[in-house]
Amino acid sequence: MTTPVYPCVLSAQGLNLSFGAVTAAADVSIDIQRGERLCLIGSNGAGKTTFVNMITGYLRPNSGTIFLGQENITRLSPREITRRGVARSFQIPQLCLHMTVLDNVLAAMHCNRGNTHFLKPAHDPDSLAFCHGLLERFGLLSQAMRPVRELPGGVRKLLDIAMALTGQPKLLLLDEPTSGVSADEKFSTMDTVVQAIEQEGGEEAVTVVFVEHDMDIVRRYATRVAAFYGGRVIADGQASSVLVDPEVQRHVTGLAPASSSEATQVQP
Ligand SMILES: Nc1ncnc2c1ncn2[C@@H]1O[C@H](COP(=O)(O)OP(=O)(O)OP(=O)(O)O)[C@@H](O)[C@H]1O
Ligand SMILES: [Mg+2]
Numbered sequence: 001m002t003t004p005v006y007p008c009v010l011s012a013q014g015l016n017l018s019f020g021a022v023t024a025a026a027d028v029s030i031d032i033q034r035g036e037r038l039c040l041i042g043s044n045g046a047g048k049t050t051f052v053n054m055i056t057g058y059l060r061p062n063s064g065t066i067f068l069g070q071e072n073i074t075r076l077s078p079r080e081i082t083r084r085g086v087a088r089s090f091q092i093p094q095l096c097l098h099m100t101v102l103d104n105v106l107a108a109m110h111c112n113r114g115n116t117h118f119l120k121p122a123h124d125p126d127s128l129a130f131c132h133g134l135l136e137r138f139g140l141l142s143q144a145m146r147p148v149r150e151l152p153g154g155v156r157k158l159l160d161i162a163m164a165l166t167g168q169p170k171l172l173l174l175d176e177p178t179s180g181v182s183a184d185e186k187f188s189t190m191d192t193v194v195q196a197i198e199q200e201g202g203e204e205a206v207t208v209v210f211v212e213h214d215m216d217i218v219r220r221y222a223t224r225v226a227a228f229y230g231g232r233v234i235a236d237g238q239a240s241s242v243l244v245d246p247e248v249q250r251h252v253t254g255l256a257p258a259s260s261s262e263a264t265q266v267q268p
Helices: 048-055 078-083 101-112 125-137 153-167 183-201 215-221 246-253
Strands: 010-019 022-032 037-041 063-068 086-089 171-175 207-211 224-229 232-237
Touching: 010 048, 022 048, 022 063, 022 232, 037 048, 037 215, 037 246, 048 171, 048 207, 078 086, 086 153, 101 125, 101 153, 125 153, 125 183, 153 171, 153 183, 183 215, 224 246, 232 246
Parallel strands: 037 207, 037 224, 086 171, 171 207
Antiparallel strands: 010 022, 010 063, 224 232
16 A cells, blocks of 8 residues: 555545445546546446445445545545545435425535534525525526425436535535436536536636546546446546547447447436
8 A cells, every 4th residue: 555646636546345246346546636527437337336435435445545635534434534525416316305405505514514403404694695605606596495306307416516515625526417417408517517616616626526428428528537347447548538448438338439429328
């Protein structure tokens, strides 16, 4: 085990994790640089969510280490990792359906600040101003007083991401931010997310890792792509090189390089 020699936001080194006979992570090593938008691609069961879960403390690797900056966070709990500036959204949004959009964001904010009464979020002026600002950046302010159960899947995805930002993280992991979003709204959803994250970061850009199945989204928004297959990273680099890699075409996209949008959708 070695401490990374160059500064990066997060360094995963030799992560392994098995569930019985299933290998979910096999010697996964990824360094994430500040300000990157790293996209994880791979077919169903390739190990993308497992990687996100190990980084955020929801799963512990059988072996390997995870550094956040210079700190070894491999054995820390999700809450301890969140406190250090790592936030995430979920493949299936984790929301309180009976509560309003505003109360969900307030609850997330209080939770991130260590307030244990987060299920009865205080509506004090400072908290309201913070949450209204966040909802506005996500285009959700007009929905603030609606119960979440009334909202379509795409709006729930946006809300889940907005909630992840209430902790003002330096590293944000988004598990399939456009799943459940209709095809013609995917780009506008991602535009909203990327702009909101950029505004949130201010001077210091928030580093983003996102999981995505739509190769048109990957090409447009990723600054770097890591392709997973069988728990292993089979390619890592710029989208222009990863997406034409023969192994990636065989195991992930299943296609020769093409620009057709309908030909490059990998079903989640
Ligand atoms: N908690 C768990 N218990 C048992 N097996 C698991 C668990 N989590 C993941 N796996 C298995 O590990 C493998 C990798 O799963 P993972 O969820 O990381 O895939 P994924 O790349 O996110 O797939 P998808 O695109 O379908 O979300 C799969 O075979 C999955 O069934
Ligand atoms: Mg997944």
